[in-house]
Amino acid sequence: MATTHQICDCDPCTCMVSVESAVEKDGKTYCSQPCADGHSGSEECCKSCNCC
Numbered sequence: 001m002a003t004t005h006q007i008c009d010c011d012p013c014t015c016m017v018s019v020e021s022a023v024e025k026d027g028k029t030y031c032s033q034p035c036a037d038g039h040s041g042s043e044e045c046c047k048s049c050n051c052c
Helices: none
Strands: 005-007 016-018 023-025 028-030
Touching: none
Parallel strands: none
Antiparallel strands: 005 016, 023 028
16 A cells, blocks of 8 residues: 655654645655745745645
């Protein structure tokens, strides 16, 4: 059976994210676009996703 959830690959984030709804970037899985973008804007982890 395939894994359906995993921890977000953003270092400070510990969210469990569904692989079906995750944001994928450079072979990594993130809970939100800000995490995938390395928080280059002002958004924090979990402010724009529904994983928490």
